[in-house]
Amino acid sequence: MHTNKIKLFCPATIANISCGFDVLGVALDAVGDEMVIRKAKEKGIKITKLEGQDLPLETHLNVAGVAGMALLEHVDYEDGFEIEIYKKIKAGSGIGSSAASSAGAVWGINQLLGRPFSNVDLVKFAMEGERLASGVAHADNVAPALLGGFTLVRSYDPLDIISIPSPSKLYATVIHPQIEVKTSDSRKILKTNITLADGIKQWGNVGGLIAGLFQEDYELIGRSLVDHIVEPIRSILIPGYDTIKSESLEAGALGCGISGSGPSIFAFSKGETVAKRVAHTMKEIYQKIGVDYDVHVSRINTLGIKPLDQ
Amino acid sequence: MHTNKIKLFCPATIANISCGFDVLGVALDAVGDEMVIRKAKEKGIKITKLEGQDLPLETHLNVAGVAGMALLEHVDYEDGFEIEIYKKIKAGSGIGSSAASSAGAVWGINQLLGRPFSNVDLVKFAMEGERLASGVAHADNVAPALLGGFTLVRSYDPLDIISIPSPSKLYATVIHPQIEVKTSDSRKILKTNITLADGIKQWGNVGGLIAGLFQEDYELIGRSLVDHIVEPIRSILIPGYDTIKSESLEAGALGCGISGSGPSIFAFSKGETVAKRVAHTMKEIYQKIGVDYDVHVSRINTLGIKPLDQ
The missing domain is CATH 3.30.70.890 (GHMP kinase, C-terminal domain)
Incomplete structure (x- = not known):
């Protein structure tokens, strides 16, 4: 049974972990955005609400919109999705604000579609949100947001994301x-x-x-x-x-x-x-x-x- | 009970493992030198035999001699050691020929002295043999020779050697x-x-x-x-x-x-x-x-x- 609506916690992330510049990131628990994603009749993606930050609502200017659309290009789906975003991670803070929205959008949509993609697959779509935010489709925040824990981006070509264990303390x-x-x-x-x-x-x-x-x-x-x-x-x-x-x-x-x-x-x-x-x-x-x-x-x-x- | 004589297998090693240039090495099993080290009355170290390669016998010109002397500077020991070296690893082959002799000398002497040093301590002494051989006191061959398996030289200052597990197959x-x-x-x-x-x-x-x-x-x-x-x-x-x-x-x-x-x-x-x-x-x-x-x-x-x- 698939639900029609999902509410998410989208974690903040630390990328560029010291020596791991451009390759190592980690997901946090105590700070993150919330998102609500629901199936809608209209094709494509509509950002219906955006609270907490002054960011564009237009799908092609919003990282969640762009990442979500990147996913939709790879599925055969006639309808669309509405997204509400409750930003708690400040844009420009350096803890993956755009990544949280990009990753949240593709994770939630994938869930509502019955999970056609693995979390690793989703990284590629979420990277398109990052491309909009910073000009570079980097993976070092979206990967830990999607996979949790520490992640290593071993390579971009081909994309190769490795999960690294997180010591419990x-x-x-x-x-x-x-x-x-x-x-x-x-x-x-x-x-x-x-x-x-x-x-x-x-x-x-x-x-x-x-x-x-x-x-x-x-x-x-x-x-x-x-x-x-x-x-x-x-x-x-x-x-x-x-x-x-x-x-x-x-x-x-x-x-x-x-x-x-x-x-x-x-x-x-x-x-x-x-x-x-x-x-x-x-x-x-x-x-x-x-x-x-x-x-x-x-x-x-x-x-x-x-x-x-x- | 300490014995007065020890015979050793001193493994060949691969350093500079692809991406791990200058930091990653590994020890081999199928190729290595043999050494015999025995306690002797004369202070210092004497290379009494060297077979298989044309290398200097003088203590200060021989990597085993130099490495061994580096160790002896750190112990209070009145007598000395004689070393026989049976080289099977060709000098200049790129599989740690000098490292095998340097590491073997300090490992064997440490054993005969009742193990005052850990294998990690021994790396520093063996590095002096490498300094003689190549002009640079590198650790990426002597570390795996001494510790076995894969080793990472995380840092030289201070020296920090990490053992990495070796998959069984x-x-x-x-x-x-x-x-x-x-x-x-x-x-x-x-x-x-x-x-x-x-x-x-x-x-x-x-x-x-x-x-x-x-x-x-x-x-x-x-x-x-x-x-x-x-x-x-x-x-x-x-x-x-x-x-x-x-x-x-x-x-x-x-x-x-x-x-x-x-x-x-x-x-x-x-x-x-x-x-x-x-x-x-x-x-x-x-x-x-x-x-x-x-x-x-x-x-x-x-x-x-x-x-x-x-």
Whole structure:
């Protein structure tokens, strides 16, 4: 029996996890959007409600609309869908706001259609929403949103997404300073070339991080959360970054880095107590320097998008 | 009870495993040197016999001597050791000939001293032998020789070696074309800079390879055995490389790459049957183009250096 309507939790996600620039992401539990998707007589997709953010409602200008349409192109379906979006993840915060909407749309539609596609299939459709949002059809937020836990985008051509286990005591703390950093700007300042020496350090750390996640070795995870390439450049755009990082580590965080293309900063900790202490430390720093912020403490969301009671 | 004499098998190793340039190595079982180490009255280390290769016997010019002396600097020991080396791994073959001697020396001495050091501690001493051999104290051969299986050198500063599980059906085929490629020359032709885009692909593949090894996912291991950075440059120095690679993959190999800094070529396969078929394919190509070769088919050596009956 297929239902005609579904309500969803669409998680925030951290991409560009330190050494895992452009390949490693993870889904969160404590922050995410809600969406309601229902079957409709009219062909195509209609965004009927959008609360919480000032974003376009036109299907071809809305990431949920575009991602949903990408899916519909691959099925033989005569009718359409209406989507309500309740944004709780701020656009431009660096924790996958557009990915949550793109992933939610395709997950929900797939569900209402009786699941013709696997979650891995859905990544491709959701990437079209990302293309609209940032100009690049990246997968590092939509993959963890759809699959849950940690995901590795091993390759884009062909698309190859690998689920990586999430140690049970791993918590994320994310602070979002209320300043705007556009993904496109944040991409522009990156250098096209890196030294081979930095590259070697980076893939050594990616190897260590993946091994640490498989072995639930929190110390190894911490030692591997190092980024020699992107963080030194992008962190300049984030107020108080170095202080937040050093004091988070002092407060017990395993590691700390830039979430997505910023300006949000994430830290991973072993256990909720430490993660909360890190949140407190981060808050105090922004209070001191007078930057408004949102802060979230979250366990790792191993399921990804979740249906909610209606 | 400590014995006064030990006989060892010192395995050949594959370093620079495709995407894992400079960080990933693995120990082999079917090819390796033998060493006999015994306690002696004279302080220091004396190489009393060296068969199979024309290499210096003087302690400070011999990698086993230098590695052993590096260890002895860290213990309070009045007497010394004599070492006999029976080389079966050809110097310059790219399967860790110097590493086998360096690692064997420190492993055996540590054993005869009642194991004051862990195998991970021993890596540092063995690296001094590598410094003598190639000018660079690299760890990517001595680590798998000492620890067995796959090892990741996550970082050199501080030294951080991670053991990675070895899928039980994984076999290596290694062919050594009898041409000389010096490690130092082979390093010189590498570029100092790489593109960020290639770096991202490389660390995506390292992540995939590590995940594949943990999950015993042979397909994923195969898809991840890709090197966009070093192979295109170094393979030029190896006769018939492209043909060997493409035909090995055709014969069923999961992946194929340059062992160490060459000229040996390795392939990984699932199961001994495929690994032998790959060996046959490789041989035929070198027979056709008239290159002399040695070929080895080996299961993964998960123990590293092993004591032999005396």
